[in-house]
Amino acid sequence: MTAEQEQEEAGDGERLLRLVATGLVRLSQLRGPGDPVYPDVVQAAYNQLVLGCLRQGEPAPGSVPELARWAGEKPLAEWWPFGLPDEETGGLRLVDLDTGVPVQECLEWAVSAPDPAAEQVENELLGEALKLCRAAKDPDAYTAFRRLLIERPVLTGAEIALLGSDLDLALLHSTVKRCYEPVTAAHVRDGQCVTCAGCGCLLVPLRDGGYACQLDRCRREVVRVGRRVAPGASGGLYHLTRPLRTFITGPGLAETGLEAELAGLGLPVEMWPRFDTYDLRITLPDGRVWAIDVKDRANPALLARGTTPLRTDPPYDRGLLVIPAYRFQERDGYREVFLHHLPEDVGGRVELLTDKELLRQVKTALGWMKKGARNA
Secondary structure: OOHHHHHHHHHHHHHHHHHHHHHHHHHHOOOOOOOOOOOHHHHHHHHHHHHHHHHHOOOOOOOHHHHHHHHHHOOHHHOOOOOOOOHHHHHOOOEOOOOOOEOHHHHHHHHOOOOHHHOOHHHHHHHHHHHHHHHHOOHHHHHHHHHHHHHOOEEEHHHHHHHHHOOOOHHHHHHHHHHEEEOOHHHOEOOEEEEEOOOOOEOEEOOOOOEEOOOHHHHOOOOOEEEEEOOOHHHOEEEEOHHHHHHHHHHHHHHHHHHHHHHHOOOOEEEOHHHHOOOEEEEOOOOOEEEEEEOOOOOHHHHHHOOOOOOOOOOOOEEEEEEOHHHHHHOOOHHHHHHHHOOOOOOOOOEEEEHHHHHHHHHHHHHHHHHHHHHO
């Protein structure tokens, strides 16, 4: 096989992976018998996968349900008909075997797919909120909206209704209501739903009697049970949609965690300045400004391809892309893969740090400033 053929096959494999990931995400969103058996994107993903397997002389799943089983039971390297984007992807299971839902990295492939069927809820709803807040010249409303999605991923129907009278959120009440969806039976056991003490999202009951959290930041630790809520209480129970939980609540907890740490060091912290130009803006005692964008992505290659330099309004002296440290612990070579896939025109204009590295550098900067003040 020539180099050109290998490159073409790799491209085919990535396009198919995006399509299959999108199909699995859409399949997981079906709520009951009233839904179509197989949405178009699901059937297209299955058909293209079978065709790819036949062309490569590889076994193919015999049905859509079998595809979903393979995605949970087998790492990609055991059944994928094409080359994989990077060697780390070979061990990926697209569906969590315990909960039966797509893992975060599957959502990342779907969200990055140039296909409207990927249903990029995060971008649509946040874009709508930004447009409304900018038109009203109300940055406080946007900040309150972001904090709501981070701090309250579970609300009752009565609580959602009351948000309409909240001075900061009234402007976005219609948008807020579309960010939440009714809780499904998948989250109910013995007539109750249970929240995760770590992130506040609903836990998924497991067959062995335990629970699982769908956020990656919580899955690596022992699940801590939070409050118990009856799904029918106070106008029904509502859960933030899965894309928003994954791409807003998850990294948002890292953002607000950094906010608390940096404020504890005595630094003024501005959150989502100028309607979310970036996530945090800190000003050091000597006047230098650091701009921080926080991402919590499982796949560093996908993250790198979508990375652009931070916008410069409000201005800053140093722009940083910050990733929770656990991502580097869970995936060897995270930094190297990111830098390898970072577009050439972006390289050198984005600094990648873990949250722990950022805090160490801030403390070091503050220490040098204090030492210099004493010697002055």
